[in-house]
Amino acid sequence: MTAAQDLSVFVRRPAAGVEAMDLVVDGVSCGACIVTIERGLGRQEGVRGARVNLASKRVTVEWDEGALEPPTILEKLEALGYPAHPFAAEAADNAESEAEKRLLRCLGVAAFGAMNVMLLSVSLWAGADADPNPATRDLFHWLSALVALPCAAYAGMPFFESAAKSLRARALNMDAPISLAVILALAMSVAQTLAHERQAYFDSAITLLMFLLAGRYLDQRMRRRTRDFAVNLTAIRADRALKLDGDGEARETPVSAIRPGDLVLVRVGERVAVDGMVEDGRSEIDQSLVTGETAPIEVAPGASVYAGTLNLSGALRVRVRKAAGGALIDEVNGLLAKAVEQRSSYVALADRAARLYVPVVHLAALATFVAWLALGASWQQAIVVAITVLIITCPCALGLAVPAVQVVAAGALFRHGLILNSGEALERLAKADTVVFDKTGTLTQPKPVLANAADIAPDDLALAGSLALASKHPLAKAIAEAAGARAPMPAEEFPGQGVVATYRGEALKLGSVAWCETEADAEPVAAAWPDASLIALRRGTRPVVFAVRQALRLDAREAVVDVARGHEVEILSGDREPAVALVARELGVPSYAAGLGPADKIARLRTLAAEGRRVLMVGDGLNDAPALAAAHVSISPVSAAHVAQAHADALFLGEKLRPVVDALRLSAKARRLMLENLWLSAAYNLFAVPLAMAGYVTPLIAAIAMSGSSVVVTLNALRARRAKGEAW
Amino acid sequence: MNVLVYLVPLALALGFLGLAAFLWALKSGQFDDLEGAAWRAISDDDLPEEGKR
Numbered sequence: 001m002t003a004a005q006d007l008s009v010f011v012r013r014p015a016a017g018v019e020a021m022d023l024v025v026d027g028v029s030c031g032a033c034i035v036t037i038e039r040g041l042g043r044q045e046g047v048r049g050a051r052v053n054l055a056s057k058r059v060t061v062e063w064d065e066g067a068l069e070p071p072t073i074l075e076k077l078e079a080l081g082y083p084a085h086p087f088a089a090e091a092a093d094n095a096e097s098e099a100e101k102r103l104l105r106c107l108g109v110a111a112f113g114a115m116n117v118m119l120l121s122v123s124l125w126a127g128a129d130a131d132p133n134p135a136t137r138d139l140f141h142w143l144s145a146l147v148a149l150p151c152a153a154y155a156g157m158p159f160f161e162s163a164a165k166s167l168r169a170r171a172l173n174m175d176a177p178i179s180l181a182v183i184l185a186l187a188m189s190v191a192q193t194l195a196h197e198r199q200a201y202f203d204s205a206i207t208l209l210m211f212l213l214a215g216r217y218l219d220q221r222m223r224r225r226t227r228d229f230a231v232n233l234t235a236i237r238a239d240r241a242l243k244l245d246g247d248g249e250a251r252e253t254p255v256s257a258i259r260p261g262d263l264v265l266v267r268v269g270e271r272v273a274v275d276g277m278v279e280d281g282r283s284e285i286d287q288s289l290v291t292g293e294t295a296p297i298e299v300a301p302g303a304s305v306y307a308g309t310l311n312l313s314g315a316l317r318v319r320v321r322k323a324a325g326g327a328l329i330d331e332v333n334g335l336l337a338k339a340v341e342q343r344s345s346y347v348a349l350a351d352r353a354a355r356l357y358v359p360v361v362h363l364a365a366l367a368t369f370v371a372w373l374a375l376g377a378s379w380q381q382a383i384v385v386a387i388t389v390l391i392i393t394c395p396c397a398l399g400l401a402v403p404a405v406q407v408v409a410a411g412a413l414f415r416h417g418l419i420l421n422s423g424e425a426l427e428r429l430a431k432a433d434t435v436v437f438d439k440t441g442t443l444t445q446p447k448p449v450l451a452n453a454a455d456i457a458p459d460d461l462a463l464a465g466s467l468a469l470a471s472k473h474p475l476a477k478a479i480a481e482a483a484g485a486r487a488p489m490p491a492e493e494f495p496g497q498g499v500v501a502t503y504r505g506e507a508l509k510l511g512s513v514a515w516c517e518t519e520a521d522a523e524p525v526a527a528a529w530p531d532a533s534l535i536a537l538r539r540g541t542r543p544v545v546f547a548v549r550q551a552l553r554l555d556a557r558e559a560v561v562d563v564a565r566g567h568e569v570e571i572l573s574g575d576r577e578p579a580v581a582l583v584a585r586e587l588g589v590p591s592y593a594a595g596l597g598p599a600d601k602i603a604r605l606r607t608l609a610a611e612g613r614r615v616l617m618v619g620d621g622l623n624d625a626p627a628l629a630a631a632h633v634s635i636s637p638v639s640a641a642h643v644a645q646a647h648a649d650a651l652f653l654g655e656k657l658r659p660v661v662d663a664l665r666l667s668a669k670a671r672r673l674m675l676e677n678l679w680l681s682a683a684y685n686l687f688a689v690p691l692a693m694a695g696y697v698t699p700l701i702a703a704i705a706m707s708g709s710s711v712v713v714t715l716n717a718l719r720a721r722r723a724k725g726e727a728w
Numbered sequence: 729m730n731v732l733v734y735l736v737p738l739a740l741a742l743g744f745l746g747l748a749a750f751l752w753a754l755k756s757g758q759f760d761d762l763e764g765a766a767w768r769a770i771s772d773d774d775l776p777e778e779g780k781r
Contacts, residue, residue, distance in 0.1 A: 030767060031764075031766075031767025031768065031770060031771050032771075034764055034767055034768065034771065035771050052761075052764060053760060053761040053764060054761055054763040054764030054767065055760075055761045055762055055763040055764060056761070101754060101759075104754055104759065105751060105754060108747060108750045108751060108754070109747065112743055112744075112746065112747040112750075115743060116739065116740060116743045119739055120736075136732075139732075143736060143740075147740070
């Protein structure tokens with residue numbers, strides 16, 4: 001890559017005369033990296049400072065405006081041994097990190113309040129409230145109110161806001177009863193204090209907020225971390241294109257800075273970074289990432305090309321389209337819109353619990369009030385007991401029961417190489433009973449490898465390898481790699497056809513089967529490897545045919561067998577029948593379908609859903625995107641097309657398929673723990689509510705019971721860290 | 729009980745001090761990179777250049 005780069009879209013101006021850029025740096029892992037990067041960049045002329053964030057693997061560099069060109073920073077980092085990728089933070093990312101900071105601030109305030117109110121409460125419980133003189137007790141209550149009221153007003157805002165929103169939308173969530181309990185507890189405590197009563201619940205209200213905020217903060221932090229990670233991945237994938245300026249000079253430009261109507265150069269062996277129309281040039285395009293079809297198609301001026309496809313044989317000049325257009329994209333977008341619209345609305349476990357819980361608790365409080373009145377208590381006393389019921393049942397444990405498990409399980413999945421896009425995906429994943437795989441790019445590796453190395457004489461392979469090094473064709477790379485070739489042979493390349501060389505007086509030709517005139521010899525190879533692309537070597541008159549194909553992921557067989565143990569497995573592919581049949585046979589999957597378009601895949605998923613099955617769709621292509629959106633739950637590999645990633649519930653990293661198996665196992669366990677936690681909270685209520693209804697609950701009992709149940713539920717959630725049969 | 733007159737305000741003041749310190753730390757970005765901070769503590773970039781090795 002020698003073309004000049006244009007990075008101006010990534011440059012920020014934090015202050016007058018200062019420019020800054022955020023970069024994702026691959027491979028920062030320890031303190032030494034921090035020192036190397038910060039010092040190395042600091043020595044650069046004009047740089048004001050560099051700051052490494054080790055947790056998010058990012059660097060922020062600031063320099064005097066105009067003192068240096070942004071690409072210099074990339075070069076400098078590269079020279080230090082840390083390849084960097086610029087990125088621009090989106091508004092959504094900033095909002096997430098603001099929300100996280102706000103929760104932490106609220107948590108700090110709530111913790112301050114809880115600490116100080118407890119200080120006063122403990123002395124009351126220790127005997128100060130038995131003091132015959134109520135003045136001390138009242139003073140302590142007033143002091144508690146002084147601390148608790150402003151703290152709760154500030155720290156409770158996230159809950160109050162969310163509750164108000166849910167009330168406006170007429171859908172009760174867990175925050176409504178939480179807010180109600182907190183507000184009622186505080187109001188009643190103030191009334192009790194005014195009446196010189198012995199019991200006030202300031203401590204309960206504020207500790208409750210603290211516990212819930214801790215849970216919510218952890219949840220938010222996990223969400224931001226996975227989001228950060230996803231942003232880093234996009235930056236590292238670094239979609240750039242060679243933009244042709246008016247003067248015909250090519251500049252390497254980030255795709256985000258490319259506008260419709262721009263002209264882009266796509267060289268041989270590169271991925272097309274944009275959707276557009278070929279203006280000039282002829283080539284073969286490998287569309288497997290987009291359609292699943294492994295056989296390359298030929299393009300000529302006027303043909304559409306899609307982002308993510310691989311240019312195999314000739315340089316192309318592509319005119320960027322306004323919105324991604326073309327028959328396939330239009331079909332996919334249409335199906336996507338429909339799929340998203342029809343997506344069955346899954347109700348998260350916590351919301352279902354809230355719907356059940358809220359009316360029951362509020363009816364119980366009402367019944368208590370009526371019963372006490374009927375039994376001859378004063379109405380003030382009846383109200384106090386009824387409110388105690390509401391406070392003690394406040395879903396502290398219930399509010400933590402599900403999110404705590406989600407946080408812990410998402411962390412465990414992250415360590416296993418799986419990033420969740422949403423918390424409730426975990427619950428849907430646990431319920432999946434059928435797994436549908438796409439073939440190309442999902443079961444197979446995106447990179448082609450030589451398939452029939454065993455049938456080829458070593459010296460033929462070595463010769464082909466060094467010849468292949470002279471070519472830019474991506475399939476030639478696979479041969480060179482299989483041969484372990486190091487020294488390229490001086491050769492002449494005929495773009496789109498192959499390379500020619502003379503080696504020790506022998507004429508050598510490596511290229512397409514037709515060009516080497518080896519059709520007859522190619523037939524048996526094509527029959528044995530129906531999904532392979534063929535390349536021929538002609539030594540004088542003797543032909544050798546190489547089959548290059550996308551091999552299965554290393555652990556595909558093992559992983560699919562594991563999945564098949566508890567789930568139905570099916571393969572739906574856009575590729576040709578023989579190619580899919582071969583893979584299905586290799587993996588031992590009896591049910592497969594080939595030659596499917598995006599609409600066919602959705603139709604198949606609908607049939608499965610109609611049979612009452614919950615389908616996990618695993619796919620990567622543009623053609624899979626509608627199916628990913630329509631399935632009960634979906635996973636994409638990290639190498640997938642952008643649209644596919646955007647509609648998947650989770651992404652898995654790396655070359656292996658293992659994370660999919662882990663995801664199914666861990667999510668099943670997480671769901672079990674969630675249910676356990678919900679039952680634990682229910683059991684707690686079963687024990688505490690009768691006490692409260694009978695009027696036996698004092699502030700001390702309330703504080704112990706509520707904190708105790710929260711701790712139990714949280715400890716139980718921690719068990720989600722460990723998958724079955726694994727050490728802590 | 730007269731001891732309360734200065735003990736309670738003292739307890740509250742200390743609590744406020746802690747809260748203020750926490751909010752300041754949060755605002756100045758000290759919770760942004762929890763992993764890096766652990767490493768920065770042991771890097772010896774405060775030594776003079778010649779003093780090393």
